[in-house]
Amino acid sequence: MTRRGLLAGALAGAGTLALSACQPSGGSSSGGDAMLTVAAQSDNLTRVFNPYLANTAQGLTYTPQGSGGFIYEPLVQINTVNIGHDLPWLAKSWRWSDGNRTLTMELRSGVKWTDGEPFSADDVVFTYTMLKKNSGLNLLGVDITSVTAPSPTQVVFTFPEPSEQFFTNVVSAPIVSEHIWSKVKDPTKYTDDSPVGTGPFKLDEFSAQSFTLVRNEDYWQPKAQIKALRFVAYKDNESMTNALVQGLADWGGTYIANADKTYLSRSKHNNYWAPLAGTDGLIPNLERWPLSDIAVRRAISLGVNRKQVGAASASPPATSVTGLPMPAYTGSIAPQYKGVDFTQDVAKAHQTLTDAGYAKGGDGYYHKGGKRVEFSVTFPSAYTDIASRVQVLVSQLKDIGIKLTIDTTTVTDINTRTGKGDFDSTMGYPVDSAPRAFSYYNDTINPNLYYPIGKATPTFQNIERFQNAEAAQLFKEYPKATTDAQRQQILDGIEKIFVENLPWIPMFYWGSYGNWSTAKATGFPSPQDPYFSPVPNPVVALRLKPV
Structure with missing residues (x-):
């Protein structure tokens, strides 16, 4: 994911540029x-x-x-x-x-x-x-x-x-x-x-x-x-x-x-x-409706055009359903997911919502229990690359009957809010994962790092508050593994849980x-x-x- 960084802030994008021709400055070059x-x-x-x-x-x-x-x-x-x-x-x-x-x-x-x-x-x-x-x-x-x-x-x-x-x-x-x-x-x-x-x-x-x-x-x-x-x-x-x-x-x-x-x-x-460094996407707060509903998350994953989202910041679309950046982590992919990629299927996105009891309202958006399927995405206004992607998402989600609104904040405030769970969704984890397959999952979905809403996660991991007993046990077992084969077997199980539960929605790779x-x-x-x-x-x- 695009790492906001605990100390240095995120690497965001540029909008309109002033292109006056100036000579380099900043010190002697001798x-x-x-x-x-x-x-x-x-x-x-x-x-x-x-x-x-x-x-x-x-x-x-x-x-x-x-x-x-x-x-x-x-x-x-x-x-x-x-x-x-x-x-x-x-x-x-x-x-x-x-x-x-x-x-x-x-x-x-x-x-x-x-x-x-x-x-x-x-x-x-x-x-x-x-x-x-x-x-x-x-x-x-x-x-x-x-x-x-x-x-x-x-x-x-x-x-x-x-x-x-x-x-x-x-x-x-x-x-x-x-x-x-x-x-x-x-x-x-x-x-x-x-x-x-x-x-x-x-x-x-x-x-x-x-x-x-x-x-x-x-x-x-x-x-x-x-x-x-x-x-x-x-x-x-x-x-x-x-x-x-x-x-x-x-x-x-x-x-x-x-x-x-x-x-x-x-x-x-x-x-x-921009050498490949990780995967980014929509990070939901799993304790707030509607993103707490797996049907809504699946519909979003099915309905979005990842190429368009990535292109908004010149980033390649995420492919592997495991969320791991490809092809760098090909060797870490579980056998059943090798070559299994995300595909856009708008019709299936609609079907997923209707099968889950959602119905289109006169406003063009899905509703359930008298509530419209609507949520916000929180990010610093200074991060213009995220803003570009979110603008694309607003349009794409509207096409599948989901309303996305924008909630901007400051660079100094974003980690505090996401750390405490004060958001519907965000983009970009506030931690820098090391280049290890296990690290991506440990930082983002380890249930043993769960903290309730309102209590700040001290290391900003699992900010979406994912809970899953089987996953929690696998994360506990991984450190005890003594061979690469044992570690990969555990990793395969974690990948299966990720694919089936979609705790966050991968959309593009970042560098x-x-x-x-x-x-x-x-x-x-x-x-x-x-x-x-x-x-x-x-x-x-x-x-x-x-x-």
Whole structure:
């Protein structure tokens, strides 16, 4: 699904563009003095670099699982493009033992914080202990029994249950320093306005409109060849796109409508790539009628034209009825669902509703029990790619007798509302699933993560409030599996429940949008060299070479 992101917000789209021809700006392009300007989305840029608080300046520099660590770094960089090729980072190696209840990680030596203090296993222990004590900061849902440091370069995690399947969540937490953060009285309110990290960049200048990260000259890896990154905040993706098109920004992560004409044709240096990252669709609140009725969900799935919905944001239509993005996950599809794809059948959509006791009213919409089949879809008004898709859905659902209305909110409010269940439907999960088939289902339909309406889901998983006893048991059994065959058998069962219950409605596949200019630097990932996600992140920044 299109991930709104707990820290950085979603990658939304562009509307009408200003296409004035401007020369790239943002810093010198000579040798090691190159500065790149990064277009970032924020409707409230404040000097808060606490990596565990949502909607902050730090959120623009750290997105868990895939782009973590300009300032604060994770133990491992999870590769969401070249799946399975995760990058050892602060941890150089690891191993599981005790039936996947113990994870031992060997750390780098010679790493320093930007204030000169040495990094050690004690910092890792402190970080994860802090997360265990403060569930509100534990955005990735890390569930550990204990974490210890047998030596300055070794950390041992123990878990209450077999937890190898949660590896990507466990190792993606940003590590903070014990010598600074141990003095913080309440880490849930700590602004961290002068952050001290281990990352390749450190904070230099800050204003309400932008901030600059300069190269860490004492970085533990070969230091970045570009001197600085200037993050400029834009309120929505239309203004972000304008900046990229006009050459006012060198790097961004946003959907661009009609990119060939509006962006790529503007300069030979402009590049745009969105590697497949997941599946998106209509996310219902299963505790609100009419989407609580499986007949309504099935009718919607049958009645929509997925090609048109996806085309509204230049996204390919979802195909597999399992919801897993294809063809990347072909090997994870249950035998009975291989090659079984969604098909539009408007007549069957109508029949599904009438068979369930619905009848067309004089207003052209179906009714039941004196109520019209009507619901709203909630999303931030700044997410113009979602707005484009929803406009298509409004028309398509009207054709099958279902009324869809639009309920827009702000970027800072959307996760709060969906987390508490204050919505009829939405689009885009507020979590970044790791590239594992199990993770998609665990994040979206694990009944063991159910919270009643009004009580916020702490990790924003299962926001549609799906409940199913058989599924709950399968999710409990999966961690206990010891072979790939056993894991796949359980996954097959979860897929069957998904197909039969349709807890959310897949409609199209989404990518990690990356936009960049090679006028000042080269070395970005591409379809020809897909080494990592093209969105602004430190893994790529460290490979860039000034022109």
